[in-house]
Amino acid sequence: MSEGYKISDFVRIRNQRIFHGNKQVFSSEKPTQGFLKESYKFLNISYPKFHKMDALCKLGILATEVLFKNREIPADTALVFSNSASSLESDKQHRILMEATVSPAVFVYTLPNIVLGEISIKYKLQSENAFFISNRFDARLLTDYSEILLDSLKASAVVCGWIEWKNAEYDVFLCLISKEGRLSFSEENLEELYHFENE
Amino acid sequence: MKKMYLLDDAIISPLGFSVSDNLTAIRNKVSGLKFHENMRFGSGGFYAGIIEKEILNQPFSKIGTPENFTKLEKMMLLAVHEILSKNPDLDRSTTSLIISTTKGNIDLLQENKGFPEKRVYLAELGKVIKDFFRFKSEPILVSNACVSGGLAIAIAKRFISAGKFEQSIIVGGDLVSDFVASGFQSFQALSDSPCKPFSKNRNGISLGEAASALLVSSEKRINTNNISLIGDASSNDASHISAPSRTAVGLYKSIQNALKEAQITSEDIQYVSAHGTATVFNDEMEAIALNRAGLEAVPVNSFKGYYGHTLGASALLESILTKHSLLNNELYPSLNFDKIGVSKPLNLIKNFESIPLKYALKTASGFGGCNLAMVFKKEEDE
Numbered sequence: 370m371s372e373g374y375k376i377s378d379f380v381r382i383r384n385q386r387i388f389h390g391n392k393q394v395f396s397s398e399k400p401t402q403g404f405l406k407e408s409y410k411f412l413n414i415s416y417p418k419f420h421k422m423d424a425l426c427k428l429g430i431l432a433t434e435v436l437f438k439n440r441e442i443p444a445d446t447a448l449v450f451s452n453s454a455s456s457l458e459s460d461k462q463h464r465i466l467m468e469a470t471v472s473p474a475v476f477v478y479t480l481p482n483i484v485l486g487e488i489s490i491k492y493k494l495q496s497e498n499a500f501f502i503s504n505r506f507d508a509r510l511l512t513d514y515s516e517i518l519l520d521s522l523k524a525s526a527v528v529c530g531w532i533e534w535k536n537a538e539y540d541v542f543l544c545l546i547s548k549e550g551r552l553s554f555s556e557e558n559l560e561e562l563y564h565f566e567n568e
Numbered sequence: 569m570k571k572m573y574l575l576d577d578a579i580i581s582p583l584g585f586s587v588s589d590n591l592t593a594i595r596n597k598v599s600g601l602k603f604h605e606n607m608r609f610g611s612g613g614f615y616a617g618i619i620e621k622e623i624l625n626q627p628f629s630k631i632g633t634p635e636n637f638t639k640l641e642k643m644m645l646l647a648v649h650e651i652l653s654k655n656p657d658l659d660r661s662t663t664s665l666i667i668s669t670t671k672g673n674i675d676l677l678q679e680n681k682g683f684p685e686k687r688v689y690l691a692e693l694g695k696v697i698k699d700f701f702r703f704k705s706e707p708i709l710v711s712n713a714c715v716s717g718g719l720a721i722a723i724a725k726r727f728i729s730a731g732k733f734e735q736s737i738i739v740g741g742d743l744v745s746d747f748v749a750s751g752f753q754s755f756q757a758l759s760d761s762p763c764k765p766f767s768k769n770r771n772g773i774s775l776g777e778a779a780s781a782l783l784v785s786s787e788k789r790i791n792t793n794n795i796s797l798i799g800d801a802s803s804n805d806a807s808h809i810s811a812p813s814r815t816a817v818g819l820y821k822s823i824q825n826a827l828k829e830a831q832i833t834s835e836d837i838q839y840v841s842a843h844g845t846a847t848v849f850n851d852e853m854e855a856i857a858l859n860r861a862g863l864e865a866v867p868v869n870s871f872k873g874y875y876g877h878t879l880g881a882s883a884l885l886e887s888i889l890t891k892h893s894l895l896n897n898e899l900y901p902s903l904n905f906d907k908i909g910v911s912k913p914l915n916l917i918k919n920f921e922s923i924p925l926k927y928a929l930k931t932a933s934g935f936g937g938c939n940l941a942m943v944f945k946k947e948e949d950e
Contacts, residue, residue, distance in 0.1 A: 448804075455672075455711055460747070463679050467750050476751035477810045477935065480670060482712045486936030489804040495821060497720065497802050498938050502709040503689040510708060517726045523801065523825075550666050 374548035380435040382408075382428060387437050392564075395421050399445045401537050404472075405431065407489060421474065421486060422503055423459045425534045429484035432492060432543045434457075437492060438529065440545075446499035447524035453504055454535040455481045489542050491563055501553035506531050506542070508560040515546050516552070531563065572725040573788040574795045574944070577888045578650035580643045580741075581778040582617045582876055585627060588648075591892055595920055598876050601762040601774050602845060608750055615762045616744045617776030617876040632700070637640045640684065641696050644741040651737055651783050658783075661892035664733045665707040667694050668720035668740035669878040672711075675745040697739065711880065714843070714934030715802065716740065717780070718883030718942060722800035724784050726732065731785045734786050741779035742879035749775060755810070757847055763877075765844035765870035765902060766916055767850045768909035773845045776876025780885040792949055795891045799830030799943035811937055812849050816857035818939035820929060823861045830943035832927060834862040837943070839899060839928040841890040845877050846871020850933065854909035863929070869917045873903030881942065883932040894925050894946045 379534050381388040385404050387395040396406045405427045409419055412434050419430055429450075457477040466472055477483065482500040489496070497518055501510060515527040530543035546554050582600030583593040593600075600617035628642045630651050644667075652658060668917040672690045676683055686692055692705040717740035724736040737742050742748075752758050752773065764865070767916035788794040803825070805818035813819075827834060840863055842854050858864055871886050878885055893900060899921040906915065930942045 405617070427818040452606075453689065453691055457689070460671075460674065460677060463751060464747065466679070467746065471750045471754040473751070473754045473810070476754055480711070480713050480745075480749065480935055482936040482938060485712075486809045486938070489937060490809070491807050495803050495806050495818060498712060498936070499710060499723065499806050500712050502694070502711050504691045506694075506811050507706070512731055513727070513730075514723070515730075517730045520730065521726065538885060 372447045373548055374516065374546055374554040375563070376552040376554050376558060377545045377547045377550035379435055379542065379544040380432045382539065387431070387435060394435065396536045401539060413544060414461055416491065416520060423478035424539065425459070425483045425532065426487045426539050427535060428539055429488050429532055433488050433492065433528065436543060436545050442492055442496055443525045445496045445524050446494050446510055446526040446528060447518045448488060448494065449499050449511060449527055449529040450485060450532050451501040451503055451507060451511060452481065452531060452533040453502065455502055458534050496549055507565050508556045508563065512554065520528065569729045570786045571730050571787060572728045572784050574797065574891050575783040575785055575789060576651050576654045577891065578647040578781040579778065579885060579888060580647050580661065582619050583825040585646065587888065587892065597901060597903055598862055599665055599762060599903055600776065601876055608746070608753065608942060611760060613700045614749060614758055615774045617774070617854045618744050619777055621785055637696070638676065638687065640673055640741050640743050641693065641917065644697060644739050646698055647779040647781035648697060648737060648739050651704045651781050652701060653718050655783060660702065660759060661704045662734045664727070665698060665734045666720045666724050666736050666892045667697060667707050668716040668738070668880045668884060669693065669718055669750060670711055670713060670724060670742055670888050671745065674747045675743055676846045713936050714879055714885055715932040715937060715938045715940040716880040717885065718887060718930060718932045718940045719802060719886055720884060721782065721784070721797060722802065722940065722942060725797045725800060728784065728786050736784050737781060738784060739779065739781040740881040740884035742777060744775045744777045759784065759846060762904055763829060763846035764904040764906065765846040765872050766910055766914060767905050768907040770848065770851065770909055772847055774872065774876035776878045778875055778878040780881055782884060782888055782889055788947065792822055793895055795894055796945050796947060797942055798945045799826040799828070799938060800941070801825030801829065802938060802940040805937035805939065809937060810934060812853035816853045816860060818937060819854065819857035819861050819933055819941070820860045821941045822941035823857060823929065823931065825942050826941040836927045837863060837866050837929045838925050840866050840868040841886050841891060841928065841930045842868050842870050843932045846872055852910050853933070854931065855912040855914055858914060859912040864913045865915050867915050867917045869900055869902035883930065887930050887942065890928050890930050894928055894944060897925050898922055898932050
């Protein structure tokens with residue numbers, strides 16, 4: 370059944386660069402926070418909430434902005450994300466604040482699935498969400514689960530992939546899976562795209 | 569499409585380390601919530617359901633060295649051990665392991681207690697459980713706020729229905745940590761008394777810790793009644809990251825989709841195991857969703873008055889209790905409920921009741937706007 374599904378589009382954010390498909394669309398020499406801010410400006414996003422988010426959520430908004438641009442995204446587009454560090458960077462921040470005054474604005478980001486919520490709010494997706502934790506990019510898990518959601522009509526499209534923010538490093542790879550496009554949605558293709566090193 | 573049956577289960581909680589001890593406490597309206605001193609709170613402490621370390625180490629020492637494992641690991645390992653000891657012939661090469669937790673070993677961030685730094689990573693928790701029991705495949709670890717434990721059951725069903733594996737052990741667990749308590753306190757979301765779900769004077773959650781485990785399979789047990797998961801759906805509210813939707817859109821949609829998949833209507837539902845955290849906004853949102861779905865007259869309870877909110881364990885723990893409700897034809901009281909405190913009518917279970925049951929609905933909601941609904945059915949032995 371899976372032959373019907375395609376990797377319609379994909380986005381990568383790593384090493385201070387944003388790639389849409391295989392094309393580099395933005396780069397900046399700034400460290401993480403500066404890079405996020407410049408990317409926001411470059412993508413011409415006007416969404417003040419962005420500035421309150423932790424870096425994991427900012428990365429999610431930037432990546433989906435690239436992925437969803439000039440596209441009709443159905444409200445039942447499922448989000449199936451994964452990483453290895455969960456929300457550890459925000460956890461560490463909350464841990465520091467525990468010595469002084471704890472802030473709800475930081476604590477709320479101490480869950481990995483908050484990025485799914487932020488994306489759902491921005492793009493009005495009332496859909497299936499799942500956040501998986503795995504040591505490394507698990508193409509099989511993402512492929513299997515996304516296919517099941519599509520086959521069982523729980524979703525008409527899926528955004529799946531990896532979104533990591535760990536020790537001030539970031540690594541994002543998100544794919545839009547639907548019936549549109551030419552590249553088959555398979556474990557092998559997903560694996561290859563994730564590991565592909567852009568020049 | 570293959571069905572999924574809920575077979576053996578285990579609960580490690582302040583109410584006891586066996587499911588029967590937990591059910592006995594519930595029938596007798598015994599709560600695990602107690603006052604715990606903590607200088608972080610102006611009142612000198614907070615109400616929570618906490619497992620005493622010494623009580624945990626005693627049974628754990630029969631299966632492992634207590635010093636080598638964190639508190640949460642010991643709870644979760646004991647829960648899985650209970651399932652495996654009831655199923656010595658279980659084929660671990662065709663059994664997947666699904667883990668649900670929100671914060672895992674987060675207490676190690678505060679004090680690492682001699683454990684390596686990486687132990688705080690959730691994936692390490694998965695590895696510890698996998699290695700302890702020598703499971704073959706990599707565990708599937710889901711961390712989706714307070715719906716995690718229920719979502720783990722739904723994920724198991726989805727994989728089993730698709731023929732990806734035959735059976736699965738689902739284990740969920742979370743701790744009462746200073747990390748989480750301080751965070752909920754900053755939201756002013758903690759109750760100053762044992763939490764009172766759906767009640768007029770409710771003013772927040774009580775935290776709790778527990779581990780629970782469940783064996784699910786595509787094969788049902790013979791010569792006995794079986795409980796199956798026949799419908800499941802989740803939906804994001806797309807409205808706010810920390811506040812429930814005022815129209816209950818995500819939960820309502822989840823309930824509708826779960827009923828649709830189950831091919832039954834709300835009129836068939838005889839019992840609802842609600843999330844019922846006892847915050848003002850959550851319980852109100854649930855009341856709206858249940859009314860919109862036509863479930864206002866159906867007996868409903870929240871188990872939070874017994875356990876507190878056990879986060880990533882809660883929806884799994886409460887699904888296990890729902891399973892026993894169906895099997896035993898028993899409705900368990902919604903502890904600490906006094907007077908209805910939501911704007912829409914609900915039929916809260918006040919006293920223990922024996923009544924024939926076939927269909928039940930389990931719901932859960934959480935931070936990030938996530939919601940989940942599951943429909944369980946009892947299949948009578950023919």
